Amino acid sequence: MENYNARYARHYSLKDFGFKGQQKLAGAKVLVVGAGGLGCPVLQYLVAAGVGTIGLADDDRVSLSNLQRQVLYTTEDIGRSKASVAAQKLQQLNPEVTILSYKMLITNKNALGLIVDYDVVVDCTDNFAARYLINDACVLLHKPIIFGAVYQYEGQVAIFNVAGTDGNASNYRDLFATPPDPLEVADCNEAGVLGVLPGIIGIMQANEVIKLLTGIGEALINKLLTFSLLTYDSFIIEIAAGTTVDAVIPKDDKAFGAMDYNWFCGAAVHGIEDLEAIMFFQKTGQPDTITIDVREADEQPKADFANVNIPLSVLAINLPEIAEHNIILFCQSGKRSLQAAQLLVGKFGTSKKISHLKGGIISLQENTYE
Amino acid sequence: MFWQQYCCLLHINYYLQLLDDMSIKIRAFGQIAEITGKELSIEASDITGLRIMLHAQFPALAEKKYAVAVNKKLVTDNIILNGNDTVALMPPYSGG
Numbered sequence: 001m002e003n004y005n006a007r008y009a010r011h012y013s014l015k016d017f018g019f020k021g022q023q024k025l026a027g028a029k030v031l032v033v034g035a036g037g038l039g040c041p042v043l044q045y046l047v048a049a050g051v052g053t054i055g056l057a058d059d060d061r062v063s064l065s066n067l068q069r070q071v072l073y074t075t076e077d078i079g080r081s082k083a084s085v086a087a088q089k090l091q092q093l094n095p096e097v098t099i100l101s102y103k104m105l106i107t108n109k110n111a112l113g114l115i116v117d118y119d120v121v122v123d124c125t126d127n128f129a130a131r132y133l134i135n136d137a138c139v140l141l142h143k144p145i146i147f148g149a150v151y152q153y154e155g156q157v158a159i160f161n162v163a164g165t166d167g168n169a170s171n172y173r174d175l176f177a178t179p180p181d182p183l184e185v186a187d188c189n190e191a192g193v194l195g196v197l198p199g200i201i202g203i204m205q206a207n208e209v210i211k212l213l214t215g216i217g218e219a220l221i222n223k224l225l226t227f228s229l230l231t232y233d234s235f236i237i238e239i240a241a242g243t244t245v246d247a248v249i250p251k252d253d254k255a256f257g258a259m260d261y262n263w264f265c266g267a268a269v270h271g272i273e274d275l276e277a278i279m280f281f282q283k284t285g286q287p288d289t290i291t292i293d294v295r296e297a298d299e300q301p302k303a304d305f306a307n308v309n310i311p312l313s314v315l316a317i318n319l320p321e322i323a324e325h326n327i328i329l330f331c332q333s334g335k336r337s338l339q340a341a342q343l344l345v346g347k348f349g350t351s352k353k354i355s356h357l358k359g360g361i362i363s364l365q366e367n368t369y370e
Numbered sequence: 371m372f373w374q375q376y377c378c379l380l381h382i383n384y385y386l387q388l389l390d391d392m393s394i395k396i397r398a399f400g401q402i403a404e405i406t407g408k409e410l411s412i413e414a415s416d417i418t419g420l421r422i423m424l425h426a427q428f429p430a431l432a433e434k435k436y437a438v439a440v441n442k443k444l445v446t447d448n449i450i451l452n453g454n455d456t457v458a459l460m461p462p463y464s465g466g
Binding site: 039131 | 442466
């Protein structure tokens with residue numbers, strides 16, 4: 001057999017897969033966006049399986065609370081860039097595949113240029129802004145997406161932008177045309193996630209990539225699988241491609257470039273300043289400044305800087321008068337503080353300077369480990 | 371004679387019930403299940419009616435986004451529901 005490689009011997013001997021299946025993997029270019037809980041297993045299994053070219057994009061750094069589920073990283077890697085650590089370890093796993101590492105956040109400015117070079121995109125991101133952005137970019141470029149997402153003990157897997165037997169290709173917006181309110185859906189930071197869940201869902205995504213590339217089995221084309229970790233229940237629904245969604249997706253590159261996905265998904269609000277950890281520490285405690293914890297009174301960890309506790313649930317009912325000009329809000333992950341900031345902007349308009357701690361108090365804690 | 375009439379009335383009642391609201395089996399997922407429980411039954415004859423009944427029983431649903439699937443097929447329009455239908459309520463997940 002020409003080009004026989006003992007590394008893939010178990011694939012060659014596999015019925016319906018064989019040498020041809022391996023060649024298809026070797027010829028494929030797959031982009032994995034997000035090298036976190038989902039991205040780690042996706043990357044490990046696709047690299048091990050011998051997918052010819054693998055791109056990985058992530059702008060984050062390894063933090064202590066990642067290690068419970070992001071199994072590519074070790075304690076020594078804390079503070080290092082995920083994109084570089086992952087690329088290094090994956091290359092050790094399989095030096096024969098080409099690994100392209102992008103240490104950057106995917107945005108409406110770089111997404112099209114990045115995705116256009118790949119055959120398949122695997123969405124392993126952890127927020128709606130990125131998910132809608134990747135969806136719309138892949139719709140514009142007609143690229144398949146292997147979608148995966150988790151919540152506590154349940155996960156979702158789907159393949160979008162691939163035509164089924166009826167010729168229709170569904171996308172994420174057929175399922176959810178517009179994103180939920182930012183406060184509505186808790187992410188892993190807030191709601192927690194059992195470490196093995198993204199492992200299982202990520203491996204399912206890797207499986208779908210391999211099925212799609214090699215044509216084995218029935219891939220989840222136009223289907224959404226919901227999997228329960230607690231009961232092993234799988235629930236698959238069929239998604240018919242809608243016609244109404246066309247209206248909400250940017251029509252061309254220019255419209256895509258003009259779309260503000262952070263704002264669209266409520267992750268940023270005009271007139272409210274996002275504070276990174278360093279800026280937050282510079283500004284909190286300054287004169288004419290009030291720092292408000294909008295979490296409920298019993299939430300942990302407690303802040304070790306001066307603040308006033310007014311839970312969002314209280315703010316929503318009764319907005320207090322605030323004497324200070326600068327108002328800094330914070331919560332656990334940055335979602336409720338943004339919601340609170342919106343309420344305050346509604347009341348004070350531009351008469352006050354309103355900012356909030358992006359990433360919440362968790363981000364302050366993680367910074368201390370780096 | 372009386373017995374026949376009684377049976378006839380029962381039949382009419384039965385069919386009227388079929389035409390009117392029927393008990394629809396619901397499966398909820400993720401954050402929706404945290405509000406409604408994983409499985410429940412609601413009397414409704416179409417999707418709009420089902421949403422109204424659900425939201426009356428669980429006001430917290432009003433501010434939640436979820437997709438609706440009838441017999442494992444995603445539906446976006448208001449369709450008529452039948453007695454044996456299973457409706458799934460599926461919220462978006464964002465975690466990764």
